[in-house]
Amino acid sequence: MVHGKRLLKRLAGFLPVYLLAASIPATLAASLSLPVVFCSLPTDKAPPSAAAGGMLPSDYGEGASLAVLQPDGSTLTLASEFVSACDPDVSFDGERILFAGQKLPGDPWNIWEMRADGTDLRQITHETLDCRRPIYLSTFYTITSSEPWYTILFERQDGVLNETGTAPGTSLYTVRLDGSERRRITFHPGNDRTPFLMQDGLLLFSGWRMLSDPRFPDGRIGLYGIQTDGIDYSSYGGLQGARIQHMPTLTTDGLVVFVEADRVGWAGAGTLAALRMQRPHHSYISLTDDSVGLFHSPSPLADGSLLVSHRSASSQSTFKLISFRPDTGESETLFEHPGSHILHAKALAPRPEPDGRSSTVRPESPTGKLFCLNIYESDRNLASLEMGSVERVRVIEGLPPPETLSTATPDSSNGGASVVPRRLLGEAPVEPDGSFHIDLPADLPVKLQLLDRDGLALASCDWIWVKNREYRGCIGCHEDPELTPENRFVQAVARPATRLTLPPERRRSVSFRQQVLPLLQSRCSSCHGEADGNLPFDSLADEEGAWRAYQALLARQSPEASGRGRLVDPGRARTSRLIWRLFGRDTSPTRDRAAETMSQIPSEHVGLLSDDERRVFVEWIDLGAQWDLPEESPAGEERGITP
Numbered sequence: 001m002v003h004g005k006r007l008l009k010r011l012a013g014f015l016p017v018y019l020l021a022a023s024i025p026a027t028l029a030a031s032l033s034l035p036v037v038f039c040s041l042p043t044d045k046a047p048p049s050a051a052a053g054g055m056l057p058s059d060y061g062e063g064a065s066l067a068v069l070q071p072d073g074s075t076l077t078l079a080s081e082f083v084s085a086c087d088p089d090v091s092f093d094g095e096r097i098l099f100a101g102q103k104l105p106g107d108p109w110n111i112w113e114m115r116a117d118g119t120d121l122r123q124i125t126h127e128t129l130d131c132r133r134p135i136y137l138s139t140f141y142t143i144t145s146s147e148p149w150y151t152i153l154f155e156r157q158d159g160v161l162n163e164t165g166t167a168p169g170t171s172l173y174t175v176r177l178d179g180s181e182r183r184r185i186t187f188h189p190g191n192d193r194t195p196f197l198m199q200d201g202l203l204l205f206s207g208w209r210m211l212s213d214p215r216f217p218d219g220r221i222g223l224y225g226i227q228t229d230g231i232d233y234s235s236y237g238g239l240q241g242a243r244i245q246h247m248p249t250l251t252t253d254g255l256v257v258f259v260e261a262d263r264v265g266w267a268g269a270g271t272l273a274a275l276r277m278q279r280p281h282h283s284y285i286s287l288t289d290d291s292v293g294l295f296h297s298p299s300p301l302a303d304g305s306l307l308v309s310h311r312s313a314s315s316q317s318t319f320k321l322i323s324f325r326p327d328t329g330e331s332e333t334l335f336e337h338p339g340s341h342i343l344h345a346k347a348l349a350p351r352p353e354p355d356g357r358s359s360t361v362r363p364e365s366p367t368g369k370l371f372c373l374n375i376y377e378s379d380r381n382l383a384s385l386e387m388g389s390v391e392r393v394r395v396i397e398g399l400p401p402p403e404t405l406s407t408a409t410p411d412s413s414n415g416g417a418s419v420v421p422r423r424l425l426g427e428a429p430v431e432p433d434g435s436f437h438i439d440l441p442a443d444l445p446v447k448l449q450l451l452d453r454d455g456l457a458l459a460s461c462d463w464i465w466v467k468n469r470e471y472r473g474c475i476g477c478h479e480d481p482e483l484t485p486e487n488r489f490v491q492a493v494a495r496p497a498t499r500l501t502l503p504p505e506r507r508r509s510v511s512f513r514q515q516v517l518p519l520l521q522s523r524c525s526s527c528h529g530e531a532d533g534n535l536p537f538d539s540l541a542d543e544e545g546a547w548r549a550y551q552a553l554l555a556r557q558s559p560e561a562s563g564r565g566r567l568v569d570p571g572r573a574r575t576s577r578l579i580w581r582l583f584g585r586d587t588s589p590t591r592d593r594a595a596e597t598m599s600q601i602p603s604e605h606v607g608l609l610s611d612d613e614r615r616v617f618v619e620w621i622d623l624g625a626q627w628d629l630p631e632e633s634p635a636g637e638e639r640g641i642t643p
Contacts, residue, residue: 032069032071032334032335033071034071034347034348034349035068035069035070035071035116035347035348035349036068036069036307036321036334036335036345036346036347036348037066037067037068037069037078037088037090037097037116037345037346037348038066038067038068038069038088038321038335038342038343038344038345038346039061039064039065039066039085039086039087039088039342039343039344039345040064040065040066040067040337040340040341040342040343041060041061041063041064041086041340041341041343042063042064042339042340042341043318043339043340043341045060045062045063045064046060046266046267046341047059047060047266048266049265049266050263050264050265050266050268051166051167052162052164052166052167053166053218054263054264054265055166055167055208055218055219055221055244055263055264056167056191056208056221056264056268057264057265057266057267057268058266058267059130059132060086060266060267061084061086061087061100061109061132062084062102063083063084064084064085064086064343065077065078065079065080065082065084065085066078066079066085066086066088066097066099068116068348069335076117076118077118078097078099078114078118079099079101079112079114079118079121080118081103082101082102082103083102083103083104083105083107084101084102084109085099085100085101085102086099086100086101086132086343086344087099087100087132087133087134087344088344088346089134089135089136089346090116090136090346090347090348090349090351091136092136092138092350092351092352092353093350094116094347094348094349094350094351095115095116096113096114096115096116097113097114097115097116097348098111098112098113098124098134098135098136098152099111099112099113099114099134100112100131100132100133100134100154108127108128108129108130108131109130109131109132110123110124110125110126110127110131111123111124111125111131111134111152111154111175112124113177116348123179124152124175124177124178124179125154125175125179125182126179127156129156129157129158129159130156130157131154131155131156131157131173132154132155132156133154133155133193133194133195134152134153134154135152135153135154135195135196135197136150136152136197137150137151137152137153137174137197137203137228137357138150138197138201138228138353138354138355138356138357139356139357140174140228140229140356140357140359141356141357141358141359142358142359142360142361142362143358143360144362148356149176149177150176150177151174151175151176151177151228152174152175152177153172153173153174153185153195153197153203153228154172154173154175155170155171155172155173155192155193155194155195156170156171156172156173157169157170158170158171158400159403160189160400160401160402160403161401161402161403161419162189162190162191162208162401163188163189163190163208163210163219163401163418163419163420163463164190164208164210164218164219164418164419165401165402165419167191169189169190169191169401170191170192170193171184171185171186171187171188171192172184172185172186172192172195172203172205172226173185174228183229183230183363184230184443185226185228185229185230185467186205186207186226186230186233187443187444187445187463187465188207188209188445188462188463188465189398189400189401189418189420189445189463190207190208190209190210190219190463191207191208191221192205192206192207192224193205193206193207193246194206194246194247194248196248196249196250197228197354198225198250198256198277198354199250199352199354199355200354200355201227201228201354201355201356201357202225202226202227203225203226203227203228204223204224204225204236204248204250204256205223205224205226205248206221206222206223206224206245206246206247206248206258207221207222207223207224208220208221209221209222209462209463210418210462211239211462212460212571212572213239215239216243220239220243220244221243221244221245221246222235222236222237222238222239222245223235223236223237223245223246223248223256223258223275224236227357227359228357228359229357229359229361229467230361230465230467230470231359231361231466231467231470231472232472233464233465234481235281235481236256236275236280237256237275237280237281237284238281238481240275240281240284241260241273241284241286242260242261242262242270242271242273243261243262243263244260244261244262244263244264244268244270245258245259245260245273246258246259246260246268247259247268247296247297247298249298249299249300249306250277250300251300251304251305251306251326252300252301252302252303252304253304253326253327254276254277254278255274255275255276255277255326256274256275256276256277256280257272257273257274257287257298257306257326258272258273258274258275258298259271259272259295259296259297259298260272260273265294265315267296267319267341267343268296269294269295269296269309269311269319270294270295271286271287271288271289271290271294271295272287272288272295272298272308272324272326273285273286273287274287274326279482281480281481281482282482287326287329288329290313293310293311293312293313293317294310294311294312294313295308295309295310295324296308296309296310296311296319296343297309297343297344297345298324299344299345299346299347301323301347302347302349302351304325304326304327305323305324305325305326306323306324306325306326307321307322307323307334307345307346307347308321308322308323308324308345309321309322309341309342309343309344309345310322310324310331311341318336318337318338318339318340318341318342319341319342319343320333320334320335320336320337320342321333321334321335321336321342321345322334360469360470361467361468361469361470362468362469363468364468365442365468365469366441366442366468366501367439367440367441367442367466367468367469367501368439368440368442368466368467368468368469368470368471368472369437369438369439369440369466369470369471369472369497370437370438370440370466370472370473370474371435371436371437371438371471371472371473371474371490371492371493371497372393372434372435372436372437372473372474372475372476372477372492373434373435373473373474373475373476373485373486373488373490374433374434374435374475374476374490375390375393375430375434375435375436375450375476375477376390376434376476377434377475377476377477377479377483378459378476378477378478378479379478379479379480385450385458385459385589387432387434388432389452389458390430390434390450390451390452390458391429391430391451391452391453392427392428392429392430392450392451392455393427393428393429393430393436393438393448393449393450393451394424394426394427394448394449394450394451394457394622395424395425395426395427395428395438395440395446395447395448395449395500396422396423396424396425396446396447396448396449396623397422397423397424397425397441397444397445397446397507398420398421398422398444398445398446398447398463399420399421399422399423399629401419401420401421402419418624420445420624421509421626421629422447422509422623422624422626423507423508423509423629424507424508424509424510424619424623425440425441425446425500425501425502425507426498426500426502427451427500428498428500429498430450430492431490431491431492432491433490433491434476434490435490435491435492435493436492436498437492437493437495437496437497437498438497438498438499438500439497439498439499439500439501440466440500440501441501442465442466442467442468442469442470443465443467443468444465445463445464445465446463446464446465447460447461447462447463447464448460448461448464448477449461449622450477452574454583454587454618455615455618455619456573456574456579456587456618456622457571457572457573457574457622458574458589459477459478460571460622461477461478509623509626509629510616510619510620510623510626511620511626511627511628511629512546512550512620512625512626512627512628513546513627513628514628514629515616515620516616516617516620517540517546517549519609519613519616519617520537520540520549521540521541523608523609523613524537525537525540535549535552535553536548536549536552537549547627550627552567553565553567553568553578553625554567554568554570554625555567568621568625569621570621570624570625571621571622571623571624571625572621572622573587573617573618573619573621573622574587574588574589575587575588576621578617578621579617579618579621582606582609582614582617583606583614584606
């Protein structure tokens with residue numbers, strides 16, 4: 001335990017901002033020497049469980065309230081006219097508080113601001129979908145603005161499901177302090193949450209991503225970085241540590257501390273871990289383990305320690321406020337209140353303002369450019385790619401997921417697969433030196449796939465995007481983000497970028513019902529009829545028969561073989577046995593081959609289909625083996641900015 005006099009000395013630079021009202025029964029550390037704003041959630045208002053099978057915390061906060069705690073134990077309840085108030089953040093001068101609030105039961109959560117004494121309350125956002133977890137951002141300006149302005153950032157629901165179909169999707173937005181010029185800055189069809197502004201102006205946040213990694217069959221919630229105008233999106237820390245990592249914060253000693261777990265409860269609590277700013281992809285440190293309990297919503301203090309909520313591993317215990325030193329593991333209970341969880345504590349004191357942002361993003365520009373220096377400069381998973389083995393790069397557009405899972409797939413059972421409808425934006429050449437250069441629609445989630453001479457995807461990336469007028473580059477594919485590129489002029493930038501900017505109505509998609517089913521009817525049903533129980537292609541003319549055929553193609557090898565099918569691996573045509581039959585050979589690269597590969601591949605299918613017909617099967621599988629696309633893609637959230 002930290003000695004009280006020692007903590008008092010560390011916090012001596014902070015002074016109370018204002019007088020507070022009467023105290024409430026609570027346990028208070030005598031060493032608390034600065035005011036703290038926090039969220040108090042009655043224990044009977046805490047949800048019973050997490051969301052999305054333990055991948056996401058629940059949307060807790062109904063019935064919560066805000067209060068300021070003074071060192072003498074007195075408290076002031078803030079925003080008492082709200083039925084629910086949560087997620088406080090403190091301005092850089094320590095004088096104002098942002099929070100998410102509901103004035104009346106059933107209201108959507110919106111973002112509000114007030115002075116630290118609860119006066120001068122005003123509403124910033126006026127949304128019909130929930131807005132949560134606001135934070136203050138530093139100055140922002142563009143080459144066309146006469147002077148910089150301040151903005152805030154918040155998490156907002158998208159109005160559609162996330163990529164897995166298990167929870168509402170959420171993205172990050174910025175808005176001016178007067179509520180104008182709202183900008184969406186993340187476009188992943190998942191869950192972008194828990195933002196934190198680093199001192200250098202980089203925005204850290206957590207995101208749920210579906211990965212082609214057998215260690216994470218249901219995906220992974222990791223840390224990501226982005227500039228406050230939405231450019232330079234990248235992974236932060238890679239795949240180090242537990243499956244779920246969120247609630248990042250930065251200590252004054254340059255340590256990025258976050259909460260992590262393999263499965264979370266209703267609040268999202270877990271153990272504490274950290275990365276070093278200097279080398280985030282190679283500096284993972286586990287700070288606590290399960291034996292010392294669960295932690296929630298860490299925030300920094302000026303001396304390098306953290307305010308953090310903590311409770312024992314028992315589900316019956318409540319969260320209390322403690323101080324925690326990442327360097328020594330020492331902690332001290334600062335405040336607890338019977339019958340309430342104490343969450344999201346922030347010091348009410350001035351703090352250094354992070355670097356501002358000068359942006360070249362122009363909302364009126366419809367596209368952005370993406371270039372790669374060398375696709376063969378990659379991590380060990382792609383190390384077997386030989387120079388010249390990749391001929392083209394395919395770009396796939398992600399449409400907004402459906403509003404409900406029932407519109408995503410006929411049996412409303414997704415099994416961890418993506419429910420994001422997909423279309424082809426097109427293909428671009430990869431130069432002999434491994435470079436490519438493409439022009440893409442802005443604010444659009446896209447996947448890139450590296451193609452061999454047969455059009456089979458050798459590798460795919462996760463959803464990414466470019467902002468309006470962004471010129472974004474990468475060293476390679478899945479390369480170590482800490483690499484410095486060679487100083488050389490690559491072949492792809494010697495010519496204009498390949499334009500993949502067809503209007504939406506001209507973008508092509510491939511689905512089972514629309515393209516694959518007609519080929520099965522005309523080419524396959526005569527041989528694979530009732531006599532072939534493995535491939536029930538005898539009644540493809542009716543909906544039920546077509547659905548049975550689709551299920552047979554996508555049937556898993558075994559219940560444990562997540563993502564691997566007996567004939568089709570969605571998203572991976574090269575490892576799909578259906579493709580092996582159509583090509584008459586094992587098309588998987590050496591690194592993908594396993595003991596279960598076919599010892600003998602029938603060759604009677606070779607030549608039965610034209611190259612274009614085989615390409616339909618390849619594209620269908622590489623796009624995720626979609627059953628069908630809705631006649632009109634769901635509206636979801638509009639892209640860009642609003643006045």
